[in-house]
Amino acid sequence: MVHHRVGRSHIDYLGLIQIIPSLIVVADREDVIWFSNRGWDVFTGLKASTIDGTSWINAIHPLDIHKIGNARARALAGDGGTDLAARLQARDGNFRNLHLHVAPFDLASGDRGWCLIGMYGCPIKAAETELDLNSDMSASETKRHSELAELRRITAQFREGQRLSSTGSFTSDLQRDENRWSEEFYRIFEIDADAPPTVERVRERVHPDDLALFDSEMERGRTGHNGDFEFRVITPKGGLRYIRGIARMIYHLDGRPIFMGIVQDVTESRLSEIALRKREGELRQANYHLTIAQGLSKTGIFIWNLSSDESRWSDEMYRIFDANPSSTPWTEALELVHPMDRPSVDGLISRARSGEDFEGEFRLIMRDGTTKNIKMVGRLLADEAERTFVGAAQDITEVRQQEEALNRIRADLAHVARVSALGTLSASIAHEVSQPLAGILNNANACLRMLSADSPNLEKALETVRRSLRDATRATEVVRRLRVLFMREALTVEAVDLNEAAREVGAILRGEFWRGLVLLDLRLDETIPKVRGDRIQLQQVILNLFLNALDAVSSGGGDERRVRAETKFNGGCVTLSVSDTGTGLGPDTEKLFDAFHTTKDNRMGIGLSVSRAIVESLDGEIGAKQNEHRGATFYFSIPRYAN
Amino acid sequence: MRQKPRLAVVDDDESVRESLPDLLREFGYHVEAFASAKDYLESPYLDITDLLLLDIAMPGMTGPELARELTRLGKSIPTIFITANRDIPSVDSLLGAVPVLMKPFGDDELRDAIESSLSTSTRPGSDRS
Numbered sequence: 001m002v003h004h005r006v007g008r009s010h011i012d013y014l015g016l017i018q019i020i021p022s023l024i025v026v027a028d029r030e031d032v033i034w035f036s037n038r039g040w041d042v043f044t045g046l047k048a049s050t051i052d053g054t055s056w057i058n059a060i061h062p063l064d065i066h067k068i069g070n071a072r073a074r075a076l077a078g079d080g081g082t083d084l085a086a087r088l089q090a091r092d093g094n095f096r097n098l099h100l101h102v103a104p105f106d107l108a109s110g111d112r113g114w115c116l117i118g119m120y121g122c123p124i125k126a127a128e129t130e131l132d133l134n135s136d137m138s139a140s141e142t143k144r145h146s147e148l149a150e151l152r153r154i155t156a157q158f159r160e161g162q163r164l165s166s167t168g169s170f171t172s173d174l175q176r177d178e179n180r181w182s183e184e185f186y187r188i189f190e191i192d193a194d195a196p197p198t199v200e201r202v203r204e205r206v207h208p209d210d211l212a213l214f215d216s217e218m219e220r221g222r223t224g225h226n227g228d229f230e231f232r233v234i235t236p237k238g239g240l241r242y243i244r245g246i247a248r249m250i251y252h253l254d255g256r257p258i259f260m261g262i263v264q265d266v267t268e269s270r271l272s273e274i275a276l277r278k279r280e281g282e283l284r285q286a287n288y289h290l291t292i293a294q295g296l297s298k299t300g301i302f303i304w305n306l307s308s309d310e311s312r313w314s315d316e317m318y319r320i321f322d323a324n325p326s327s328t329p330w331t332e333a334l335e336l337v338h339p340m341d342r343p344s345v346d347g348l349i350s351r352a353r354s355g356e357d358f359e360g361e362f363r364l365i366m367r368d369g370t371t372k373n374i375k376m377v378g379r380l381l382a383d384e385a386e387r388t389f390v391g392a393a394q395d396i397t398e399v400r401q402q403e404e405a406l407n408r409i410r411a412d413l414a415h416v417a418r419v420s421a422l423g424t425l426s427a428s429i430a431h432e433v434s435q436p437l438a439g440i441l442n443n444a445n446a447c448l449r450m451l452s453a454d455s456p457n458l459e460k461a462l463e464t465v466r467r468s469l470r471d472a473t474r475a476t477e478v479v480r481r482l483r484v485l486f487m488r489e490a491l492t493v494e495a496v497d498l499n500e501a502a503r504e505v506g507a508i509l510r511g512e513f514w515r516g517l518v519l520l521d522l523r524l525d526e527t528i529p530k531v532r533g534d535r536i537q538l539q540q541v542i543l544n545l546f547l548n549a550l551d552a553v554s555s556g557g558g559d560e561r562r563v564r565a566e567t568k569f570n571g572g573c574v575t576l577s578v579s580d581t582g583t584g585l586g587p588d589t590e591k592l593f594d595a596f597h598t599t600k601d602n603r604m605g606i607g608l609s610v611s612r613a614i615v616e617s618l619d620g621e622i623g624a625k626q627n628e629h630r631g632a633t634f635y636f637s638i639p640r641y642a643n
Numbered sequence: 644m645r646q647k648p649r650l651a652v653v654d655d656d657e658s659v660r661e662s663l664p665d666l667l668r669e670f671g672y673h674v675e676a677f678a679s680a681k682d683y684l685e686s687p688y689l690d691i692t693d694l695l696l697l698d699i700a701m702p703g704m705t706g707p708e709l710a711r712e713l714t715r716l717g718k719s720i721p722t723i724f725i726t727a728n729r730d731i732p733s734v735d736s737l738l739g740a741v742p743v744l745m746k747p748f749g750d751d752e753l754r755d756a757i758e759s760s761l762s763t764s765t766r767p768g769s770d771r772s
Contacts, residue, residue, distance in 0.1 A: 430727065431700075431727040434727035434745075434746040434747055435656045435658050435659060435727055435746060436658050437746070437747040438658065438659050438662075438663075438725075438727070438746035438747035438748065439656075439658030439659055439661070439662040440658075440662075440747070441662075441747045441748070441749065441750075442659065442662035442663050442665070442666045442750075443662045443665070443666075445666050445669075445749075445750040446662065446665040446666040446668075446669050449666070449669035450669060460665065463665075464662065464665060467658070467661055467662055470658075471658045471662075474658065511727075514700050514701075514702065515700055517700070517702070517705065519702065
């Protein structure tokens with residue numbers, strides 16, 4: 001008997017209630033039992049002390065639980081009492097059909113509860129009421145009881161589970177197609193609450209692809225096998241649901257298996273599982289692509305934790321450094337660094353250790369003696385509590401080799417351009433050399449005559465010799481300049497005085513300008529600093545710009561036939577500009593610096609493109625613009641030489 | 644003795660301008676040298692020149708332009724052009740049959756050209772002898 005929560009003032013009624021030939025149970029909305037009368041205890045044989053919480057429900061026939069449950073729901077909702085017939089298990093293990101009344105019941109705590117009253121129906125035998133609860137039971141009875149306890153336990157578990165997980169539950173006699181479904185069951189399959197609960201109702205919902213599975217599981221069930229399988233249903237609205245059904249045979253009724261089970265809507269978890277699997281697949285795919293891309297771009301990726309000094313390398317990293325995957329990554333790799341690059345690599349590492357991002361280029365000498373050029377960058381992850389670098393190392397050996405090859409080709413091209421210019425210049429070179437030669441010849445002839453005279457004029461003869469020497473020097477200078485300009489030499493980056501370079505080129509071209517009757521006007525700012533570059537190359541650029549200007553004036557000059565070269569220093573760069581009074585720029589200014597773009601018949605058209613290549617290789621700029629009045633100005637800027 | 648023929652050298656290049664007159668003097672001529680066409684045109688020597696040795700490519704007024712100017716002024720002075728450039732396209736058309744000496748030239752070549760020019764021309768200088 002449970003009555004500890006009932007108020008004392010009702011003790012008389014309680015005594016009455018204890019002796020009326022009815023079963024009474026009071027429970028709260030959680031179905032936790034608050035009270036049962038003696039009639040209940042005697043009928044069910046469940047000792048008050050063994051009834052805790054909700055286990056009293058085990059006394060209800062599994063197929064009738066939903067019936068009582070629905071009535072309970074109405075009672076708790078305040079919809080009044082319900083009369084119904086249901087089976088309860090008596091202490092002998094047999095189910096008895098009773099008329100039951102389920103009604104709301106206000107608990108002493110003030111909360112709404114409910115009560116189950118077995119008022120009518122099968123009379124309770126006097127003998128049973130008088131049964132001594134403590135009397136010994138026969139062995140078979142004991143066995144039966146333990147089986148029933150197990151059954152009750154299972155029933156209780158299903159009920160609890162259903163309430164907690166909003167999982168639909170059912171009990172089924174599959175052979176007779178007699179089923180009981182919980183409200184949740186109806187909801188999950190979107191079956192009308194009024195519809196008779198038959199297997200066919202569920203089958204109608206099953207996804208066509210899963211029908212065979214469903215049918216075979218039902219068939220297995222009819223022969224008494226437990227089931228646990230998943231299938232898809234299509235709801236009337238066209239929605240797809242993943243359902244997991246679990247059925248367990250709880251006992252045989254007249255030789256027929258009776259199942260109790262649950263159906264669980266696992267759509268969400270299945271969908272998220274599918275999404276997860278898809279994401280995993282994508283991630284695997286991305287990782288695979290990344291690995292391929294790393295191989296293609298010869299870029300290895302690493303993660304380096306500063307705090308623990310632990311690193312993780314991608315496969316490509318190991319390939320680049322030709323390292324053994326089981327080795328400690330960095331130590332072995334850093335041993336390969338070219339001795340000349342050690343200081344810069346050490347600098348890189350110490351910067352990294354102080355938490356700075358790093359970026360650098362160095363060479364490795366591999367075990368087979370080959371050299372690799374490596375570019376390495378590392379970025380400190382900003383939002384990482386642990387100081388971790390993520391970085392990449394790229395094998396840029398090929399790029400460097402191609403650049404070197406390109407430089408060689410560029411040098412060859414510059415040479416071709418120079419030689420081509422030499423052809424153009426031959427006439428003015430002849431002029432330049434002819435003048436002093438003519439002088440020397442004249443002087444020598446005059447000298448000979450002076451010395452052969454009867455009274456040799458030694459003083460005048462000496463004068464001719466001095467002039468000869470001067471002219472010979474002048475011719476030699478012309479030859480020297482030409483040799484310097486047209487000889488191919490390896491590039492040397494040095495401090496170059498652009499003024500001096502312009503004057504030298506101007507001297508070489510003096511005859512050319514005179515021949516074209518064009519004034520070369522050098523307005524050089526003597527305060528400019530030296531620039532960083534190769535003198536021959538820069539002279540080549542100046543030569544090209546001068547020749548270009550000269551051509552422009554020669555072909556279209558008006559009265560004013562002038563080429564003006566100016567130097568100035570501004571913003572860390574020295575600019576040399578060459579303006580002419582020629583025809584000006586055509587419409588294709590964009591193509592001016594393209595190779596083989598030429599408006600002239602006697603040029604290869606590579607002068608300006610070579611000039612651009614040279615200037616850009618020195619981090620400079622080259623350009624052209626139309627003059628306001630007449631002609632065009634070509635210019636280039638080169639950063640000043642810094643020690 | 645007949646007065647020495649008066650020669651004028653007009654050349655902007657100092658190597659030639661300085662050396663040529665010395666040689667010509669050794670040949671026995673009287674020589675004056677000018678660095679530009681303008682200098683020569685402004686000089687009184689213009690009126691007494693027997694033979695002009697004229698450079699073609701000069702800044703300012705060129706040799707041929709000076710020759711044309713002299714013609715315009717009515718002064719027909721025999722002229723030998725001297726040039727270091729063989730390929731000036733307009734040389735032939737400008738100068739016609741006028742003698743041209745290519746720099747560098749030998750002394751015989753020079754002397755022959757001068758003598759031939761002086762002998763085929765009227766000699767305004769001799770009138771004043």
